[in-house]
Amino acid sequence: MKSMYPRAGLALLCAMILSACGGSGGGNLQLAGSIGGLTRPGLVLINKSTGEKLTVAEGTTVFVFTRFLGIDEQFDVEIDTQPSGTKCVASENNNKANVYTSTRVQINCSLNPWTLSGVVQGLADDGVAGNNDGVTLANGPDTVYVPPSATTGAAANFSFAATVGEGSPYGVTVLSQPSNRICSLTAPVTNSVAGTGVMPAGNDNRLVVTCVAK
Amino acid sequence: MKLSYLGAIVAVSAAALVAGCGGKAEYSVQGTINGLSTPGLQLSNGGETISVPAGATSFTFPRQIGYGTSYAVGFAQQPEHMLCQFTSINTGSAGQTVAISVGISCARRVYALGGQFTGLFTIPANGATAAAPRTVTLLNGSAGGQVQLVSPADGSGAGDFAFSTPVADGQAYGVTIHPDPKLSSTDINCTVKNGVGVMGEAAVTNLLVECKPK
Numbered sequence: 001m002k003s004m005y006p007r008a009g010l011a012l013l014c015a016m017i018l019s020a021c022g023g024s025g026g027g028n029l030q031l032a033g034s035i036g037g038l039t040r041p042g043l044v045l046i047n048k049s050t051g052e053k054l055t056v057a058e059g060t061t062v063f064v065f066t067r068f069l070g071i072d073e074q075f076d077v078e079i080d081t082q083p084s085g086t087k088c089v090a091s092e093n094n095n096k097a098n099v100y101t102s103t104r105v106q107i108n109c110s111l112n113p114w115t116l117s118g119v120v121q122g123l124a125d126d127g128v129a130g131n132n133d134g135v136t137l138a139n140g141p142d143t144v145y146v147p148p149s150a151t152t153g154a155a156a157n158f159s160f161a162a163t164v165g166e167g168s169p170y171g172v173t174v175l176s177q178p179s180n181r182i183c184s185l186t187a188p189v190t191n192s193v194a195g196t197g198v199m200p201a202g203n204d205n206r207l208v209v210t211c212v213a214k
Numbered sequence: 215m216k217l218s219y220l221g222a223i224v225a226v227s228a229a230a231l232v233a234g235c236g237g238k239a240e241y242s243v244q245g246t247i248n249g250l251s252t253p254g255l256q257l258s259n260g261g262e263t264i265s266v267p268a269g270a271t272s273f274t275f276p277r278q279i280g281y282g283t284s285y286a287v288g289f290a291q292q293p294e295h296m297l298c299q300f301t302s303i304n305t306g307s308a309g310q311t312v313a314i315s316v317g318i319s320c321a322r323r324v325y326a327l328g329g330q331f332t333g334l335f336t337i338p339a340n341g342a343t344a345a346a347p348r349t350v351t352l353l354n355g356s357a358g359g360q361v362q363l364v365s366p367a368d369g370s371g372a373g374d375f376a377f378s379t380p381v382a383d384g385q386a387y388g389v390t391i392h393p394d395p396k397l398s399s400t401d402i403n404c405t406v407k408n409g410v411g412v413m414g415e416a417a418v419t420n421l422l423v424e425c426k427p428k
Contacts, residue, residue: 116356138355138386138387138388138410139355139356139357139388140353140354140355140356140357140358140359140386140387140388140389141354141355141357141358141381141385141386141387142355142356142357142386143386162356162357164356165356168356169353169356169360169392169393169394170353170355170356170393171353171354171355171356171388171389171390171391171392171393172355172388172390173388173389173390173409173410174410175386175388175410175411175412190393191391191392191393191394191395191398192403193390193391193393195390196353196390196391196392196393197393198393198394199356
């Protein structure tokens with residue numbers, strides 16, 4: 001093992017000499033950029049021009065590849081592995097290296113957005129004009145009004161307009177009751193609280209609201 | 215009649231001449247407005263007040279001012295539910311710039327969401343095990359933030375809390391226990407009262423979280 005060190009040192013020296021003569025083996029330009037919205041682990045970036053990979057921890061906002069680039073050396077930073085539940089997109093990521101281009105790669109990440117939906121059972125149109133027979137549900141600031149189904153006795157489907165990020169919590173409550181029913185969340189039950197859950201890797205349609213006559 | 219036309223022309227010509235000799239140019243006291251979505255905004259300048267309707271993106275005072283005349287635009291009345299602020303300097307004297315342009319930006323007022331908790335007692339020390347606080351985490355839907363309640367050191371098990379994310383006037387809120395069991399103590403059951411509503415024109419302080427041993 002010991003004999004490897006001088007050899008490695010020699011190789012490095014050779015590389016440095018080469019690069020000083022304009023060789024493509026290195027340079028003094030950092031390949032770097034900024035990252036937004038990275039809240040989950042698992043992101044691996046790759047510079048496709050050299051094959052160098054860089055693992056980036058969640059919460060990171062700045063990244064720097066270890067290997068330096070020479071002037072005019074082509075770089076192409078891509079997403080090698082997406083973080084869990086997240087989609088990252090690279091921009092300003094493919095160019096020839098110079099002081100202007102090589103440190104302005106942008107990686108923008110966002111949690112995969114999924115739809116939160118379900119059914120309301122037991123709503124009834126009482127036929128009286130002006131009466132509010134639907135129920136308004138709230139996932140915090142996001143609300144949805146669910147009227148009775150056109151088919152008497154059938155469950156009414158609903159979905160929230162605002163999506164929920166994969167792995168993010170939701171908690172649905174009844175914001176305003178129908179005039180003729182009392183509704184409550186009955187599913188899903190998470191941590192023994194009905195109407196709450198964590199968004200899976202896909203749309204969640206498990207919400208059930210059950211309404212009974214007053 | 216002919217004579218009076220002539221008189222008018224002479225008068226206009228004379229005025230034009232005077233203006234050409236450095237006579238007074240007239241300036242409109244005006245500006246741009248961003249985000250105004252409710253009625254009630256009144257702006258003042260000197261003794262003059264104008265009402266600006268909801269949705270307006272600009273304003274102009276009807277009375278023009280001469281070169282060198284100072285102006286100071288102020289808020290005579292804020293719009294309903296909103297707070298408007300100047301985004302550029304609101305005072306000056308006419309002629310400092312080619313045209314007067316005062317920037318105004320408006321946003322919904324936001325208020326705190328909070329209340330009291332009870333029954334959140336510290337786990338007492340037991341032999342080698344030190345005393346440890348109990349926690350319960352509340353969620354205001356997927357987009358409304360969360361807050362962790364911790365048993366206070368004074369042994370009362372009670373205290374006040376508020377979400378760090380305030381709620382805009384007119385926006386819904388719906389508070390539940392956070393679905394992630396790791397964020398709350400597992401040996402207590404907590405319920406949220408008054409946890410659903412629509413934010414009014416004052417902070418909500420009546421949420422009540424009651425915890426009991428399982």
